[in-house]
Amino acid sequence: MSILSLCEPKYLELKNRLIQIRDLEVAASVLSWDQSTYMPTGGTYARSRQIATLTEFAHEKFTNPAIGQLLEDLRSYEKSLPYDSTEASLIRVTRRDYERAIRVPSEFMAKFCQHQANAYEAWVKAKSVKDFSLVQPYLEKTLDLSRELASFFPYEHIADPLIDYVDEGMTVSILRPLFKQLRQKLLPIVEALTSASPIDDSCLCQNYSKKQQLMFGHTVIERLGFDFQRGRQDETPHPFTSSFSIGDVRITTRVYEDNFTEALFSTIHEVGHALYEQGLALELEGTPLAEGTSSGIHESQSRLWENMVGRSRGFWECFYLQLQGIFLQQLGCVSVSEFYRAINKVAKSPIRTDADEVTYNLHVMIRFDLELAMLEAKLAVCDLPEAWNERYKSDLGIVPADDSEGVMQDVHWYGEMIGGRFQGYTLGNLISAQVYEAAVKSDPEITVAIEQGNFTLLHNWLKQNIYQHGRKYTANELINLVTGKPLSIDPFISYIQAKYSTIYNLKQALNA
């Protein structure tokens, strides 16, 4: 008998088990989506338990030694197949997931999850009363537990295993120099842009009716390629994307009537995530390969659509007349140029999620450096607020008014872990520029098409080169495959220089 015929039944058994495990995970995710969108408040208590049960069973089924045995038995089958075949990829990726999962005792994960829930609650309270000391003991425990989690793995830097959870293959030894380089390049650019005469973006902060914002957003994202037969949009306090299958990918948004940009750009951002999930190859359906390959690659797709497309001049050449028609009173006297400048205003602000695409990475790198320092035990949690404020002063020239707009502004450390939570955002920006550069290089018509409201060229290119593969390739493999180069800061810096030197009319200063 050939290896193939010997192994196929085991491959099918593995695949079926994985699909069922994923069904449990997806069910948890539907319950969580429901909790954020439609669940009455009375359901909260039971819902947390229901989600925990599903997660526990999924974990229990996945760490069953039978999975390990199947993976072992399938080694030669895997080797007999091309690296990027679905079969070999499923075995390879599952092996990595499995080896990660069995290293961490379930009791530890349960304890950590419970602590995360407690820390989150403490953060909500501490933030509302602007008192870091209320959350400090929780954060100290989070740091201990994050270090303990890392200790279950071999590592070069203690943050590496934590980063590896979401950005597999990325390590501190890759990221630290890359981010250092990026920061050195960005600081003078930000300085130059924020010293230039400021852009007037007051046109964006008039009254924009919610209903019309949602209608316009709907038109835009349908045109970008979001398939409403295989997805939907709802409203939640914090926008997110959920995928329950390739045929059911949902986004959410929030609308502020006094701020036009929030709903639209966060919607386009989520659509970037959703197009990725809707664009997976159908043969991956239900398997662990059926999702984006890393936090950084996923974020690159949301940022590509949000920034490279949504905040581009070409995009607004296409959509601005329609927008003006809807908001005649607000935008009737604002030219497309003024509008384009307004949505691309660069400013030093204390809040990461409000930041423009130039300063944004400075915000992220502050957190990245601080979490490394904490993990390395070079920074104590009690000294974090001060360290935070110092870095905001040195990098952005501002000091937060208080800790609620400073060190307590982001949920991540308080509801998740310390380590691995932030690099994905900056990776996303870097990769988005590198991928977009490659796309336009391979088909220069892409930008022309966008001006004409045709997003299919770009969408198809991304489907072909990125979306369809799911988790077959790691981020680094995919970047090399798609762009022909390893990850680099150059495309992002070039993109920023080209775009903002025009917007701010600062050719010389930016290209220094």
Place this chain on the structure above:
Amino acid sequence: MSILSLCEPKYLELKNRLIQIRDLEVAASVLSWDQSTYMPTGGTYARSRQIATLTEFAHEKFTNPAIGQLLEDLRSYEKSLPYDSTEASLIRVTRRDYERAIRVPSEFMAKFCQHQANAYEAWVKAKSVKDFSLVQPYLEKTLDLSRELASFFPYEHIADPLIDYVDEGMTVSILRPLFKQLRQKLLPIVEALTSASPIDDSCLCQNYSKKQQLMFGHTVIERLGFDFQRGRQDETPHPFTSSFSIGDVRITTRVYEDNFTEALFSTIHEVGHALYEQGLALELEGTPLAEGTSSGIHESQSRLWENMVGRSRGFWECFYLQLQGIFLQQLGCVSVSEFYRAINKVAKSPIRTDADEVTYNLHVMIRFDLELAMLEAKLAVCDLPEAWNERYKSDLGIVPADDSEGVMQDVHWYGEMIGGRFQGYTLGNLISAQVYEAAVKSDPEITVAIEQGNFTLLHNWLKQNIYQHGRKYTANELINLVTGKPLSIDPFISYIQAKYSTIYNLKQALNA
């Protein structure tokens, strides 16, 4: 050591296992609710698989011999406790569920479920083209499988185990004479009412805006006691109630703009189910006791609120002015008496779900008798349409225009099984009258309060006497406990006679 201290850990282990199993079942139910309400069509394929996986795992966990062992070990603990204690009830009810579950091989259930899905599809098609022959082979197989399912259990009548699934303790030997009696009483009443001069109900079939219907319905059900903090209402093609926890009970409705009664009364009907689920004792939360005790008792609560309350004169004394205010054009010239008569018009019609409360049971009993005849092999599936039409002729004096409004009108036999599917509807009507009579007898203020728009008296009485107990008592136990008598047709017949002799001004004829 006492029995208590020996057994408590085992009781807790059982309870924890049961809660987790229920979490899986609830998750399946949330996924199913989502599919009916908000899921994009693209999600259908994966969703069916996800629900099947959850159901399979729940079954697997429940039929684990460890559950049987725990139940065995807990026998003396159970005996040491009062019958109606939560602990003894949980053990007792779980034992019954367990013994039922382990008798049926999982492979059989999977095969039956798959067949039900196929039969359902065939029914949808056959109904649309009005051709029974297309679904006949599926129904034949359903009959075989239903008989096979029954054969896993000991029985006196082959339908008994099937009835027992949803109306535990009810048997053909109880139901057949009861229904025979009921039919004999009802036939002359229906004849008298439908021979009397017909009521003009044309006022109900004008144009009623959907938005206003929903608003009015919302006001009504909030007043009845539906807690929107612990529930919600959505729209679906077929109304239903889902409970995901005592704090999260959801109803759905459908609105026809050309028919005022559909949305309102189906909403009140579902609210009856929902009040039951919202009114369970909190200590039952998450356990198998946390639901209505049987199909008949559940239906009694929906019918009580829909008919005894919603179609009562007192109810409209309270709400009619408000309704008139909303639909002034449609109802401005219709008096409350005329309106009350219109919503209580009795008519012979071919469709069960459109039937008034007097003829309704005739529809149900036709199906009950026919399914017994099929199970007894006295009626072949190929002869079913003819038998159906004959019974409609003899009982209701009408012959369906075709099989789509005849034998194919109800989904049950086609998407579920043959046997045990219909008795709950008539039991519900009988029990609703018996329970309402007991409620009003114990507190005559209840009806006065309703006229004044105060539903709390009734609601509290039902919570106290029925809702809180969940599945602690069987239907028969509960009926005896609450009404002091075994199940009887008398309260229902008295209710019908009293109400309709007034409406139709036919005192003598009805009380014969």
